[in-house]
Amino acid sequence: xxxxxxIVIAEDNSVFLxxxxxxxxxxxxxxxxxxxxxxxxxxxxxxKPDLILTDIMMDYVNGLEVISHVRNVLKYITPxxxxxxxxxxxxVLKAFNLGxxxxxxxxxxPSELIVRVKRMLL
Numbered sequence: 001x002x003x004x005x006x007i008v009i010a011e012d013n014s015v016f017l018x019x020x021x022x023x024x025x026x027x028x029x030x031x032x033x034x035x036x037x038x039x040x041x042x043x044x045x046x047x048k049p050d051l052i053l054t055d056i057m058m059d060y061v062n063g064l065e066v067i068s069h070v071r072n073v074l075k076y077i078t079p080x081x082x083x084x085x086x087x088x089x090x091x092v093l094k095a096f097n098l099g100x101x102x103x104x105x106x107x108x109x110p111s112e113l114i115v116r117v118k119r120m121l122l
Contacts, residue, residue: 010040010054037061071099
């Protein structure tokens with residue numbers, strides 16, 4: 001029996017969230033959904049996911065703070081994929097410097113997301 005891999009998704013855009021949630025559920029992943037960074041950190045600490053997907057711009061705690069907390073406070077090496085609207089190159093570079101593993105610009109292809117998620121979870 002295979003245990004489904006756990007993914008925490010931190011995304012405040014409900015339409016985008018539903019799209020990627022549907023695609024990832026079809027692949028058999030167990031998902032934990034946060035609509036802000038504060039909730040994402042709670043879910044990460046509680047469930048110790050195999051992968052974290054986070055938007056950069058969110059309420060309360062942004063994606064950069066999520067990455068920093070995961071890497072520097074929790075000391076997790078969990079892969080992190082960041083997504084953000086195009087035109088935010090500086091934020092993306094900060095995300096990589098803080099320890100993000102991959103980046104996808106919005107709008108993104110759900111099929112490309114699946115490929116990148118599978119690659120991170122090998």
